[in-house]
Amino acid sequence: MSEPGGAPAFYGDLAPWWPLISAPDEYAEEAAFAAELLAGAQPPTRTVLELGSGGGNNAHHLQQRFAMTLVDLSEQMLDVSRALNPDCEHLQGDMRTLRLGREFDAVFVHDAIEYMTTEDDLRAAVATAYAHCRPGGVAVLVPDDIAENFEPSTEHGGRDAADGRGVRYLSWSTDPDPADTTTVTEYAFLLRAPDGSVQVAHDTHTLGLFARETWLRVLGEAGFEARSVAEVTSEDRLPREFFVGRRP
Structure with missing residues (x-):
């Protein structure tokens, strides 16, 4: 999770506790589902940029298939991820404004995208994904909730x-x-x-909490060919919606 919006202690002073709060093995199934969508680039995906990579739990699994570059706003969370994923490239940056000057086969944003609390923030993060996605590449964004299915x-x-x-x-x-x-x-x-x-x-x-239509519209306005994909999960919870954009 770690991205803009008031620098929660979760990603600052409490960051060293992260491995005891959220363990990598809890991400295996969801990361495998994401990997299949990320692999949809043409030519096939080799490099993936993850925005809002947090403690690196998704990357721990995704690096088995892809060369991962991990970006997060919190240096403390990047330190946690470096310990877990020493072979991955780690960079500090804000997903709304980051510009690395290079393109990747795919861009992945897990639930850190939920720290975009306004449509302008969401649009900025999607623009960052587009700027770093090569033609023929894909972006996969995964909010925990959308407006149609949020429940307390x-x-x-x-x-x-x-x-x-x-x-x-x-x-x-x-x-x-x-x-x-x-x-x-x-x-x-x-x-x-x-x-x-x-x-x-x-x-x-x-x-942030946005309707499906907003997600698809913002991705489309950025230049992506956008679709939503219902997650397949064995967990006892509502499946997430994965938003997938292909850059023409």
Whole structure:
């Protein structure tokens, strides 16, 4: 997840705890589904730019098929990803304004795209994807929710480390104003240090929420040939919609 919008502590001071909050093995199935869409470039995909790469959990799986360049706004999260994915290129940057001056076979943006809270932000991020996607290449964007399927929810999780550290968290997602383009997720963390002491942290995330039509329109306006693809998943949750753009 880590992208613009108020620099949540999740991606700053709490970044070293990320492997205990969200583990790479939890991403295997979704990354495999994304890989099939990313592989749709002509000629075949070899290089992939991931925007908002966070702790690198998706890249951990995708690098088995593609040469990955990972970009995130948070240097702390990039440090986490470097430890997990030492063979990947890591760069700091904002997905709304990044310009590397080179093109890739495919561009991937996972749920970090949800930190685009206005249509202007979304349009800027899609323009970045287009600018880095070669002709014949593809872009794959994966919001957790779209306006048609958002429902208030809670989640909990966390795990322990061999060094005695541990995390337990609770998240609570709501839509305080259905008339705007944002939702809010509140996080509460219990963080146990190796000496057994426990601290409590709270973090608020404001996320963008757009209708399917908006996603497809913004991709089309950027120059992509756009479509939506329903995720196939064995997890007990609503399948996500993957938005796929092909650059002519």
